Amino acid sequence: MIEIQEPQSSHSPAWLNLGFRPFFMGAALFAVLSMSIWAAIFPLQILSPLNELAPTVWHAHEMIYGYAVAVIAGFLLAAVKNWTGLQTLRGTLLFLLFFLWLTARLLPLAGLFSEAGLSLQWTAFADLLFMAMLIPAVAVPIIRAKSQRNLVVIAILALLLIGNGLFYLGVFGILADGIRLGLYLGFYIIIALVLMMGRRVIPFFTERGVGYSVTLTNYAWLDKAVPFLMIAFIAAELVAPGNLMTTMVAAVLMGLLGLRLVGWHTKGIWRKPLLWVLHIAYGLVAVGFALNxxxxxxxxxxxxAVHAFALGGIGLMTLGMMARVSLGHTGRDIFAPPSAVIWMFLLLIGAAVLRVFVPLLVPAYYTLWVGLSQLSWILAFALFTLFYIPMLVTPRADGQPG
Known part of the structure; x- marks a missing residue:
């Protein structure tokens, strides 16, 4: 589905040949760096580097608009090329887009090195400009190819830009509830994107990856109901979080996603780490609605519930997709991933268990569970950087361009 036809020639360094390379690399490194800083702030309380943003606000924003959006950018810049047959950004333009993302991530950390730091206005400028440039980078090929099915992707990116704008309006005191609105709009839009792309790729990958003939069960009515209910859930959460409407919609979504997973299950997935990780991640989204x-x-x-969504639906799903996409698009065998992927996935599942489920059973040691969850996250992404960055910065193993 996303086996991309690479450009016939390129004078760019390998890591700028297609968008997944710099953005997956940057996302993984930032996942390690940002979580290490967050752990030093809470629970260790040995560092407070951010002068203008409260640490909790910075952590939430960077997991959504930093890490997750980077993975989305890398995935879409690769996938849109396959969907449309048209070239997406590479070379200098790709570097400029990635540089804007990187600048927005590093500027808030200036307080680590200087008491004065840098104005948050520069961070906002770089961050919003990055997202404003990402939209046409994805939209132009889709529109030129008249790929109507994928117009929803443009709308999702536009909503993420709006969410980030609302966040900064809140930070600068222009919009009273802007921080909350911006964070939760972005967060749940990404969950909606996870559900949409999961529907596209999980059954597709499963049917072709288990090693035997199988046709999974999908329901047309469910495919129509889930997006509609997700829109209703987002609206209800933004207007009045925790109200009866939100609870009812969350309960229905929990049931529908569970039904979908039952239809997608086949025993062969448990022999394929790149498959079971996607099923578990999707299941954790259903758990998130249950906890809501x-x-x-x-x-x-x-x-x-927030961390079930974040660690499962966003963290585990994106790690699984990065692990698969990076293999396929660097000319490697997706059916023979590095053995380390099992440990990467288990560590991140462990992070979810420690952050979401263990505090329910043993709440007295909440701070310890948070710290161990952070450590598991850091180790999972450290393994990804160790095994995958060499793939991302070198030419394709099969000698093909891209």
Whole structure:
């Protein structure tokens, strides 16, 4: 589905030949760096490097608009080329886009090296300009190819830009509730994108990857219902989080996603790490909706649901997709991934268990569970950088361009 026809020639260095290379590399390195800084702030309380943003706000923003958006950018710049047959950014233009993303990530950390730091206005400028440039980079090939099915991708990127804009309006005191609106709009739009792309790729990859003939079950009515319900959930969460409407929609989504996973299951996935990781990640999205319902009905922390979405639906799904896409588009065998991928995935699943489920059972040691979850996240992405960055910065193993 996303086996991309590479350009016939390129004078760019290998890491600028296609968008997944710099953005997957940057996302993985930033995942290690940002979580290490967050761990030093909380729970270790040995560092507070950010002068203008509260550390919790910085952490939330950077996981959404830093890490997750980088993976989305890399994936879409690769996938759109396959969907449309038209070349996406490479070379100098790709470097400029990546540089804007990187600048927006590093500027808030200036307080690590200088008491004065740099104005958050420069960060906002770089961050919003990056997202404003990403939209036409993805939209132009889609529009030129008249790929109507993928117009929704443009709308999703536009909503992410709006969400990030709302966030900065809140930071600068222009919009009273801008920070919350911007963070949650971006967060749930990414979950919606995960559900949409999961529907496209998980059954596709599964049917072709288990090693035997199988036809998975999909329901046309469910494919129509999930996007509609997700829009309703996002609207309800933004307007009145935790209200009856939100709870009812979350409960229905939990059931529908569970039904979808049952239809997608076949025993062969458990022999293929690049398959079971996607199924588990999708399952954790369903768990997130279940915990959202539980938070409304029982009073447990709503942040348990947030972290089920974040660590499963975003963290685990993106790590699994990066591991697969990087193999396929660097000319390697997707059916023979590095043995380390199992440990990467297990560590990130462990991070989700430690952050979401263990605090429910042993809440007295909450700070310890958070710290161990952070460590598991860091180790998972450190393994990715160790095994995958050499692939991302060197020419394709099969000698083909790209």
């Amino acid at each position: 319902v539980a938070a409304a009905l029982t009073g447990i922390s709503p942040f348990l």
